[in-house]
Amino acid sequence: MSARAIWKGHLSIGDLSCAVALYSAVNASERTAFHIINRDTGHRVRREYADADTGRPVGKDDLVKGYDTSEGQTVILEPDEIREAVPESDKRLELATFLACDEIDTLYLERPYFLAPADRQSVEAYDLIRETMEAQNVAAIARTVLFRRVRSVLIRPQVEGLIATTLNYDYEVRDPAESFEGISKVKIETEMLDLAQHIIGTKMGEFDPGQYEDRYEAALTELVKAKIAGRKPKKLPKRKAENVTSLLDALRKSAGNDAAKQKPKGKTQSSGATRQKKAS
Numbered sequence: 001m002s003a004r005a006i007w008k009g010h011l012s013i014g015d016l017s018c019a020v021a022l023y024s025a026v027n028a029s030e031r032t033a034f035h036i037i038n039r040d041t042g043h044r045v046r047r048e049y050a051d052a053d054t055g056r057p058v059g060k061d062d063l064v065k066g067y068d069t070s071e072g073q074t075v076i077l078e079p080d081e082i083r084e085a086v087p088e089s090d091k092r093l094e095l096a097t098f099l100a101c102d103e104i105d106t107l108y109l110e111r112p113y114f115l116a117p118a119d120r121q122s123v124e125a126y127d128l129i130r131e132t133m134e135a136q137n138v139a140a141i142a143r144t145v146l147f148r149r150v151r152s153v154l155i156r157p158q159v160e161g162l163i164a165t166t167l168n169y170d171y172e173v174r175d176p177a178e179s180f181e182g183i184s185k186v187k188i189e190t191e192m193l194d195l196a197q198h199i200i201g202t203k204m205g206e207f208d209p210g211q212y213e214d215r216y217e218a219a220l221t222e223l224v225k226a227k228i229a230g231r232k233p234k235k236l237p238k239r240k241a242e243n244v245t246s247l248l249d250a251l252r253k254s255a256g257n258d259a260a261k262q263k264p265k266g267k268t269q270s271s272g273a274t275r276q277k278k279a280s
Contacts, residue, residue: 007146008118009091011155011162013129018122020093022146022164025112032220087150093164095129095140101156104139108167115155115162126162133157141167195251 005021012018036045049058065082067075093115117126133140139156146153152167219236226233 003114005118006113009093009144011093011095011115011126011129011142013095016125016129018125018129019118020115020122020126020162021118023114023116025114025163031217032224086148087145090144093142093144093153093155095142095155097141098133098136098138099141101137101139104154104156107173108170109154110166110168113164113166115164130157130160130162133162189248192248192251195248195255198255199251 003023005023007022009020009022010017011020037043038045049063050056051058064079065077067077069075117123133155134157139154142153142155143150144153145151146166152169154165154167156163156165219233223233
């Protein structure tokens with residue numbers, strides 16, 4: 001089944017333009033989905049809005065958005081007023097600013113999408129844009145209306161296509177100092193630093209998303225299967241508590257365990273002597 005485009009428009013640099021389509025890069029439909037059930041009847045339940053003061057149900061047509069002011073007033077915003085205030089989409093991703101890929105602050109990345117040519121006529125211009133960006137190792141910032149909101153989008157080349165990632169606005173990202181200001185400077189011993197660097201070095205690898213298991217999803221799937229089969233779910237192994245007296249001891253123990261795992265298993269002396277006798 002082919003992917004379904006969730007947005008179509010044009011990608012452009014100056015007078016160079018091509019039709020593009022946006023596809024979701026994340027598929028949440030594979031996750032285990034649950035319904036909310038009434039335990040007594042086994043029937044599904046539905047949600048409905050109710051007036052906070054009267055308790056009476058409120059129909060869909062009577063729902064409007066409201067903003068509470070600091071003076072305690074509530075400003076009512078009608079749907080038509082919001083539609084008129086929000087900029088209309090011109091269905092265009094104009095690549096106006098380019099930056100080196102290694103200058104991208106991942107803290108601002110929100111949600112990824114695949115950006116592909118929308119028709120055969122656009123493939124040549126699309127490839128020209130992608131290959132040029134790839135050759136110069138740059139990404140681009142564009143702005144457009146997506147999902148009824150003006151969004152900044154980071155566009156960068158990847159494999160044979162382009163990835164478009166919506167960005168968080170600066171006001172949406174919290175100041176790191178709010179979380180890190182309580183961290184005091186400490187002097188790290190040389191041995192501790194060397195051991196930590198050794199441990200990291202033994203665990204270096206390449207990013208492979210396929211090797212990371214969603215343990216929460218796997219546990220839910222096992223629980224559902226066990227319920228259907230009328231058996232108890234498999235118990236997950238519990239991690240044993242380590243009796244470590246200090247940070248330095250923990251580093252030494254971890255480094256020793258890593259060395260033991262990497263050390264090749266040697267042959268015993270008796271087996272080697274046996275082989276020599278056979279060879280003679």
